[in-house]
Amino acid sequence: MPRILRFLRRPFVVDLRALALLRIGVAAVVLLDVAIRSTDLEAHYSNLGVLPLHVLYQYCWNPYQFSLHAASGLWQAQAVLFLLEAAGAVALLVGYHTRLATFVTWLLLVSVQNRNPLIGQGGDDLLRMLLFWALFLPWGRLYSVDARGRERPARLTYFSAATVAYIVQIALVYWCTALLKSAPEWTTEGTALYYALSLDQVLLPGGRLLYPYPGLLHWLTFATYYTELLLPFVLFIPFRVTWWRLFFVGVMYLFHLGISLTLFVGLFFLINMASVLGLLPPVVLDWLDKRLARGRQRLGPRVAARLARVRPHLARLRLPVRLRLEPGFQLTDSRRALLRHLRNAAVTVLLGYVLWWNLDSVNQPSLYMSQPLRWFGYLFRVDQHWGMFAPAVFKDDGWYILDGTTRQGQHLDLNRQGQPTTYAKPASVVALFKNDRWRKYSENYLFVSNEYMRPYYCNYLLRIWHEDPTHPPLRRLEVIYMKEVSLPDYQVSVPKRELLCGCEPQP
Structure with a gap:
């Protein structure tokens, strides 16, 4: 590969261990989301609640969407689907049949989000997109049940069109929300955070502490706006990638921790924190590996003894279906390369569509994507809009x-x-x-x-x-x-x- 191409692709190379942490973080958030939603099975998802199916279909439904949760108005049917989603998320968390678990979790997450769009927020879009791009990522290669008995990869770094899509998607979240913040309170007046903390519906104790200081809120408004607008650019700098990644992840964690202490935004901050785990550079993961090795030395014998007791029961739970190739069909190196090229080509087209969608979303009225072209976005729920407190704060x-x-x-x-x-x-x-x-x-x-x-x-x-x-x-x-x-x-x-x-x- 020419040196210039290796240089340009450096920002999109990720560590397989970081992808595994991304998988664990996303699965944990999905489980928390299921737990919170399950407290309102009847209220939000059944015909006895606030959005019966006939009302959903009459006022909120897109004909290109699908929802398994909309197949029945009984809360008991919803409970079964919630249990299936939780099971998929647990399998994803431990990396058991990771590819299948990713698909099931994504499918059921899309389904439940489509069932009641009146309770959705921006974090739901990001969680959905993380699972979508993960369908093309090897995030079960390490720190997983699937990895047991397999040799550790000789190379821990990984690059593909999917890693490009993952990193570009993170940048789009912040770029688009900044570009959509077009009101003077964000761009010139610096009063947006004052108005945000004036909203008692979302104000938390941390926000109460900041609210009496207009000068600080003025500075924090511009700091927020320019962080969202400019910080994502560091993800595409092809030199000192480790340093820029650490800088980005650190700022994002401080940024969303600050939001979580001042504003009631549900799982939004946790989803964003989980989303950047795949960016962690090798220096952090080497340190983590050493700590995990010490933990395994201390706890290994105890865990092995307990696994020996439950292993016969786990064996019964193994999926009976296995992919068996015909004797005449072998995945040769050339065929593997062909499949890899086809996958990268498909992801590239999908990423182009997502970029097109986001470009259209920041232009009002719509200038680029006509309605007949939107069916794909609605069907696979790659539609997205990052209008958090945009164009102005709700008054x-x-x-x-x-x-x-x-x-x-x-x-x-x-x-x-x-x-x-x-x-x-x-x-x-x-x-x-x-x-x-x-x-x-x-x-x-x-x-x-x-x-x-x-x-x-x-x-x-x-x-x-x-x-x-x-x-x-x-x-x-x-x-x-x-x-x-x-x-x-x-x-x-x-x-x-x-x-x-x-x-x-x-x-």
Whole structure:
């Protein structure tokens, strides 16, 4: 290979051990996502919840999408699919039949995301894309069950079109979100973080500590904007790659740790932290290998003894299907090379499509990709939009009051476990949300374009309230939003009561 080509491809060479850590990190996040989603099987994924199937198909469905979770409106069917996704993620975590586990996990993740788009956030797109590109990566070659009994690779470095796609995808996340932040509060005024921390719906204790300092928030706004816009360029510098990789990963970890301490963003920060594990350079992984070797020396005998007890049971769980080649068909070196070239060609085309999609997303109105060309993105869910707090920070802050009226005329707030209704602002608005999925749902609930969803939420709340015999019966429930618009310069607006929906028990 010419020296210039070796030089240019250096930024896209990754360590197989780093890919294994990426696999473990992504699988762990998927398991956490499954655990959180499973607490709302009925509410978010069944016909008894806030988005029945007929409403999904009428208002939120794209004809090119698919969802196994949309095959049934029963929460029991959803539970089975959630268990299958968890099993796939566990297999992915330990590297058991890694390629198949990756496909199953990706398939079921796409399926559950398509089932309820009203609770999705930007991190979901990244998690989905990491699994998609991993279908073409050897991230089960090390630190896996699949690697047991196989010789350690002579070379730990790896390069292919898939590693290029993986690194470009990470850069696209930050480039696109910066380019979409076109409002003056990001580009010239430096007030975006002030407005972000003015949102009580997402404000965490760390944000409260920063909020009183406008000068610091002004500086942090520009630091955030230019970090997203400029930092990804270091991933493509073909010299001192180790140093630039360490710099990028370190800054990203500090960046997302800061977000997690100040803003309630669900799994977004964990997904982003897991996404950069594949960039770790050999110097870090050599250090990690030494620590793991010491751990194996101490714990090896104990683990071996316990494995000996369970190995007969594990043997029964082995998949019976094996790929058997016909006697006349052998994977010769030339055939392997051909398959590798075909795979790289396919990934290159896919990456070109993803680049095209992102280029189109940062241009409004759309200039490049026509609607007939989007079917592929919707079908395989490589569609993506990185508009976090873009083009401007949401200003319509406030909190919900679920005002239930009893038959005796008392007013109870279902959002506060049936305490007497009060219009006073709660000490912590974030504490009113069960998890970030509900926070995102409540955000979408406000939009006039989503007015169709309001009665289903109201009736769902009434039903689950009356399922508890200790609760007093209600004759009416009103979903009220106390709108408190974020104003500049620490001005405080007067909350305005907005009735979003009212419903009564079915006779």
